[in-house]
Amino acid sequence: MSEPWKSSLSEFFSQRARAGSDGSFANLCYVSGRDPRLWSDSQIYEDLISDIFQQAGLSPAALLLEVGCASGFLAIGLSPKVSRYVGVDLSRDALRAATRLRLANADFKHADGENLPFGDSVFDSAFSYDVFTNFPDFALGAGIIREMLRVVRPGGRVFIGSIPDAAKREEYEKRIVAVAAELDARYGPPPPGPEPKPASPLDRIRNFLRPVNPAIVCYYFNRNDFLQLGEKLGVSVELTDIHPLNPYLGYRFNAIYTKNAK
Numbered sequence: 001m002s003e004p005w006k007s008s009l010s011e012f013f014s015q016r017a018r019a020g021s022d023g024s025f026a027n028l029c030y031v032s033g034r035d036p037r038l039w040s041d042s043q044i045y046e047d048l049i050s051d052i053f054q055q056a057g058l059s060p061a062a063l064l065l066e067v068g069c070a071s072g073f074l075a076i077g078l079s080p081k082v083s084r085y086v087g088v089d090l091s092r093d094a095l096r097a098a099t100r101l102r103l104a105n106a107d108f109k110h111a112d113g114e115n116l117p118f119g120d121s122v123f124d125s126a127f128s129y130d131v132f133t134n135f136p137d138f139a140l141g142a143g144i145i146r147e148m149l150r151v152v153r154p155g156g157r158v159f160i161g162s163i164p165d166a167a168k169r170e171e172y173e174k175r176i177v178a179v180a181a182e183l184d185a186r187y188g189p190p191p192p193g194p195e196p197k198p199a200s201p202l203d204r205i206r207n208f209l210r211p212v213n214p215a216i217v218c219y220y221f222n223r224n225d226f227l228q229l230g231e232k233l234g235v236s237v238e239l240t241d242i243h244p245l246n247p248y249l250g251y252r253f254n255a256i257y258t259k260n261a262k
């Protein structure tokens with residue numbers, strides 16, 4: 001992992017996973033960078049899960065790959081609905097927390113979406129949700145989409161979910177403030193994150209040898225780039241809305257690529 005932004009990103013999620021990995025829903029939200037006041041609402045969570053199921057073209061027989069699974073927030077809802085779920089992530093600490101959930105038909109593996117350790121055409125469908133927002137430019141995302149298309153079977157879908165829309169940036173930033181105020185009014189202030197755990201002796205040595213600043217940035221994307229990539233790759237692509245109960249509906253979008261049937 002040579003790029004500094006990627007090490008900072010991975011360390012951000014790793015630090016969260018080390019601090020809060022008791023497997024509670026609130027902690028899973030915390031590791032995924034989600035507000036638990038919003039995502040603990042079971043109606044909103046179910047809306048998200050059933051929307052991914054439908055938009056990723058899943059069925060109970062599907063072998064499903066998630067790129068950027070963090071500590072299993074979506075695996076909990078999706079793995080019981082498919083025949084097998086595989087989640088990959090850059091953060092080993094987040095994956096450890098995911099493995100501790102002991103989900104019946106889920107496997108978690110350390111991997112970079114740019115270089116997936118799977119053969120061609122092995123999955124029925126692959127998705128990545130709330131992950132592209134971390135990528136400093138579209139080219140990185142494009143490389144991951146190509147790689148995801150490689151590992152899905154002909155006719156299978158690659159579903160990229162919840163991409164911040166560059167055309168809506170200003171309104172979106174206002175919406176974030178309004179949603180936070182609505183949540184404060186309804187539930188009170190956000191719960192404090194868990195106490196950070198002291199670094200292990202191994203981490204202390206690692207940090208001394210290769211200091212990394214844990215950080216994430218929200219990047220925005222142009223809808224056209226996703227359409228043009230589909231054209232370039234010669235695969236069909238459709239841009240869709242995020243799930244109906246998401247308070248950011250209209251400010252983020254999804255891209256669905258379908259690998260050509262043979």
Ligand SMILES: C[S@@+](CC[C@H](N)C(=O)[O-])C[C@H]1O[C@@H](n2cnc3c(N)ncnc32)[C@H](O)[C@@H]1O
Nearest residue numbers: 013032068070073089090091112113129130131
């Ligand atoms: C905001 S979290 C989203 C987690 C989960 N998909 C969800 O919706 O709750 C983003 C996750 O993507 C992972 N990630 C970012 N870039 C990645 C890459 N190139 N390959 C694999 N995982 C990546 C991060 O480590 C982090 O765990």
